[in-house]
Amino acid sequence: MLDQIVDSGVLAGVRVVEMGQLIAGPFCGKTLGDFGADVVKIEPPGAGDPLRNWRMVKDGTSVWWQVQSRNKRSIALDLRSPEGQDIARSLIAEADVLIENFRPGTLEGWGMSPEQLHAINPGLVMLRISGYGQTGPYRDLPGFGVIGESMGGLRHLTGEPGRVPVRCGISIGDTLAALHGTIGVLLALYHRKVSGGPGQVIDVALHEAVFNCMESLIPEYSVFGAVRDAAGSALPGIAPSNAYPCTDGWVLVAGNGDSIFKRLMEAIGRGDLGNDAALANNAGRVARVAEIDAAVAAWTQQRPVAEVLQALAAARVPAGKVYTARDIAEDPHYQARDMLLTQTTRDGYEITVPGIVPKLSGTPGGIRSSAPGLGDDTEAVLREIGVSAEQLAALRQKGVVQ
Incomplete structure (x- = not known):
């Protein structure tokens, strides 16, 4: 809880259950973990989070994973099974924060609606990231960050005038949603602490997170009927x-x-x-x-x-x-500000990863543990909620946990 904050991190004592996969939900979990939260990541048995295999892979694991999943503990749990759902509810009952980025309705189908979860944990802060939000006519449509960038207005502005819209080179829509989600989690935790009230649900839509960063796009249309177009590398209306x-x-x-x-x-x-x-x-x-x-x-x-x-x-x-990446890696300013950190992976090799942002003078973040292998922490985490060795063995036999 927030009143248990210690010097090991401003969020030390805050328990987070992360159900999300790939980018938006897990980036929020990474950010909270960087500042001391105990992030328990639930992954499906077998392959785990697909990000483990995205882009460049070393020793069977994506190097991206080493950044996105640092400061987390991994349990491999089949959330589609009744036993897995029971375990998840037990974990959530002891948590401060739940992060999920499934399609709307998925948790409800597993018997884990906000109402059901708040019944067992009234103080739970629940972050839900989805393509279009939990309400509205598009809520059931599948949505990825690229679609959020498009609907949020960003893609129309990227690229050269008259040519195909281009992406900025990273999954910026997912990351913007994650950062808005992180802000929401911290606001909700603060409200819970100062008011003594219950937790709440944070509803973040990918396109809304992008749209929130679109500056004067809509006011200019509202007042002048102006539709801003792509302008290449220039910043329209600002010169030079x-x-x-x-x-x-x-x-x-x-x-x-x-x-x-x-x-x-x-x-x-x-x-x-x-x-x-x-x-x-x-x-x-x-x-x-x-x-x-x-x-x-x-x-x-x-x-x-x-x-x-x-x-x-x-x-x-x-x-x-x-x-370029080489310029960043060799830049003395990055190095002087601890933005290039070396960590040893659980496979035993060293890797350079981005440092901690933002920088807090009194309670800075840090890397306490490298990214886990799939299910590395299953036994330890389940024992914390009272699962016995015999029960654990039975769950393994059924394939509920790995």
Whole structure:
């Protein structure tokens, strides 16, 4: 419970049961686990969470798994069997938080509706992540993060004008839903603590999490009837902010502040534009954005990335290289801020993983344990809820646990 918080993590003493698979639910569980929560992950016997086999695999396990499932304990439990459902209810009865990202109605079909679970654990905080939410005409449709990005308005804006919409390269819809879910869990836990009241259900839809980050998209449509379209690397309505070519790559330059714009123009030898009264504010610059972008590009394309960044840093103009994985892994700033951590997997090899975000000064997060093998903690967790050795053996014999 929250009143059991100790120095080992701000969420130490908080018990989380994670039923989710793949990305959205498990990313929330990872975030809570990074800050001390005891996360018990329920996986189906046999193959376990499909993420174990996604993308690049070493020694039979995805290296992505090593990040997504750190600080968790794994039990292999058949939730489709009555015995497995009974065990799950026993675990949930002792939990603070339940995370699930099944299609709406799945838990209800297993006899684990919010009403039924709150009857055995009134303080339970229940996070439900789904494609379209637990209500509404689309609730029963299957939904993945990519569909949430599309319906949330993001995919219409990504890519070059007139060309096929592209993804940002990661499952951003799932991650945004997970972060909104994490916020909801922490809000609900805080409310429970300060009010002494019961737990509650947090309903996160993938498309709504994306939509919540779409800035002025709907207000502009509401007031002006404007439908924002894809704009490549530019930021429509804000100038200058774009990607510019160099002799050996690209740089991103954000010169859209009024004083920053003047410094940028001085740095590229275009003081005439910097001192042009018509360009002193953003509205004026937007009207002449093509001219400004051409001036910046004419300067950058004659220079390597390193020279451009050095000159703009001296002028105090925000600019950055387009980083690859190698750039991140070799960057001293990442290393200085502990954003590249080394952990040893349970298979015995070392792997570099992303550090902990956000950084808390008094109760920082950390990696307490590497990602588990399937069912590594089944026996230990079940004994904590009173399952005897004889009962465990019988459950194994039936294939309920692994």
